Amino acid sequence: MSWTDERVELLKKMWSEGQSASQIAKELGGVTRNAVIGKVHRLGLSNRSGGGAPQQATPAAAAPAAPPKPEAPKAKPSAPVTPAAATPKREAPAEARPAAEPAAPAAPAMSAARRAIIPAGQPLPPQPSANEISPEALAKVSEIEKKAKRLTLMELTERTCKWPVGDPATEDFWFCGLPVQQGKPYCEAHVGVAFQPMSSRRDRKR
């Protein structure tokens, strides 16, 4: 693979968006994160500042080269607003057993998809959910989504949060990807809304 114009463009775009070198490498394909970092430096844009600097820059970095930033702060269209913050709460699986957890990501993702067939982008509140997740947990989730790695299904590993965000039927769909909590399939924030203690349903008339 070589650094074609298109690839460089994507690199620039992603880098200024705050994506990590490894994520960019995955997206580009055919290159390692080292290659990406190397290119970033050769392009002289190690200074990420194009609208927002959310990452965690290395404090000890005396970069002598700090050329002007030609990249204009292109408005990031990605939907920061996600109904998913409230969406998945409905299917929050109240699992009490810390054992076996099959295809965790598929479950919530799919169920969200089938219902999304109706309205896309509108809150889908029907469905009398019989559980209330602490507002704190939900707030935490919407916040965490800003820092999410936004991985694709293929990029998920055993230690990346598999919480789905967005509508699987659209481009705006990804998995959290943040570091999972010990043994769980989700990150801390998502574990909070995914695993509910058995409650609010003392009457399990069946």
Add this chain to the structure above:
DNA sequence: CCCTGATTCGC
């Protein structure tokens, strides 16, 4: 251990 970016240096 997982991850991050920074730098070096043979190619």
Add this chain to the structure above:
DNA sequence: GCGAATCAGG
């Protein structure tokens, strides 16, 4: 110019 190896850090 490129990027693996390495370094330094969280």
